[in-house]
Amino acid sequence: MTKFKTFALGMLTAAAAQPVLATDLEVTHWWTSGAEAAAIRVISEGFQKSGNTWVDGAIAGAGGVARPLITSRITGGDPMGATQFTHGQAMRELIEAGFMRDVTEVAEAQGWKDQIFPQSLLDSCTFEGKLYCVPSNIHSQQWLWLNNAVFTDNGLSVPQNWDEFVAAAPKLREMDIIPLAQGQQSWQKQLMFNVLMVSIGGPELFERVYAGRDADYAAGSDVAKVFKAAAEARDLMEGSNVQAWNEAANLMISGRAAGQIMGDWVQGEFTQAGMTAGEDFSCLPGLGVNEYITAAGDAFYFPKVDDPEIIAAQDVLAGVIVSPETQVEFTKAKGALPVRRDVELRDPTPCMEKGMAILKEGHIVESINTMVSPDTVGRVTDLMIEFFADPSFSPETAQAEFAEIIATAD
Incomplete structure (x- = not known):
């Protein structure tokens, strides 16, 4: 019997040995694009096999919109049964409280x-x-x-790197093609800047600025x-006048744009559009410069409740999320990497294989969300919103303001 079948049999046996406490479990998340919806369906269908009912609490608008709504419900006494969230200080504060x-x-x-x-x-x-959360997948942004x-x-x-991509831009403009598709949501502006920090500046620069709070270096x-x-x-x-990241992806898929800086979750959209990694895209x-x-990634968290049926359903969902079966199907749909070392990807794309190789090499950097407070992340985000929206905002002035943020970061 294979390791996977042994695990699955064990899960079924354990479930059969437990008293039946099937209930409705509201699960909030911000996975609403085509590929994300297919991925969350893998988890919900696995959960409902237990006899419980998944009550979908999708929040459109990605993390920038969903995070404060999720947080306010939990702190306001109206918690959901479970919620998807990202690792970081925001959720840590709720845990500590x-x-x-x-x-x-x-x-x-x-x-x-x-x-x-x-x-x-x-x-x-x-x-x-x-342990206060269940890692569901590994995502990288760079x-x-x-x-x-x-x-x-x-x-x-x-192009094979950032410089070659920039050099191709004038010819693309001549053909009425937007070189770089990018959504206008605030979190995407912050993401782009921090991808450039890691990929152009390098991992040591990224960590020295954020983890080391080195304001003098940030000004250098x-x-x-x-x-x-x-x-x-x-x-x-310029010309990429869309809001959501998947709308920017559609500009690229349709050929109206040449490229996009975005996390690895975007490849799920390309796959759904019938594009093949390595051939079509x-x-x-690391933008071909620093491959870090x-x-x-994401994780699921469980607010405290007094209802024993909800608690039992939370435990079931936790097990479903990390099960080998879920990990294989979920990561395939979402364009992510699995959190388990004992599963093999099903028909991995060349991009997924690149990501796995980088992980195995240990070329990993922390997320800004785990190195500084939500307040500091918000201040950096506000600066990037202003900078990317105003062509007259010089990089020198923006850097000086950034260094001031780092000087008072927490």
Whole structure:
């Protein structure tokens, strides 16, 4: 019997041995694009096989809209049964305040410590020795995605790095093609800047600025190169007048744009559109410069409740999320990487294989959300909103304001 079948049989036997406490469980999340909806369906269908009912609480508008709504419900006494969220200080504050339930017993019973990789995923869920979340997938942000045909049909080679991409932009503009598709939502502006921090500046620069709070370094020549690249990106984005990241992806899919800086979840949209990685589109980790990625991804958290049926359903959902069967199907649909070291990807794309290789090499950086407070993240985001919206906002002025933020960061 295979390891997977043994695990699945064990899950079924354990479920059969438990008293039936089937109930409705409201699960909030911000996965509403085509690929995301297909991915969350994998989890919901696996959960409903237990006899419980998944009550879908999708919130359109991605994390920038969903996070405050989710937080306000939990703190306001109207908690959902479970919620998708990202690792970071925002959820840590709710844990410290006593709003969230730990799932340590479930994790120990199912051996998560031996199977979930990298260890940082569990570390991000841990507070005072207890585990408060279930890692669902690994996502990285530091990717440049390219529509190959846009380049080859216009007599251009497909770029292999950021500088080649920038150099191709004038020819693309001549053909009425937007070089860089990018949504206008605030979190996407912050994402783009921090991708440039890691990919153009390098992982040491990123960590020295955010983890080290080195304001003098943030004002110096190394970080100036990042702001120069941000100004280039601002020029390349002109004409990309859409809001959501998947709308920007559609600009690229349709050939109206050549590339997009976005996390690896975007490849799920390309796959749904019938595009093949390595043939129709290319992916450059670290923008082809510094091949380092974040490995934070998403997790599910469980607010404290008094209802034993809800608690039992929370435990069932926790087990479903990390089960090998779910991990294989969910990550395939979402364009993510699995959190378990003992599963094999089903028909992985070349981009997924690149991501796995980078993880195995240990070329991982922390997310800004785990290094500084939500307030500091918000201040950086506000600066990037202003910078990317105003072509007259010089990179030198923006860098000076950024250094001031880092000087008072917490």
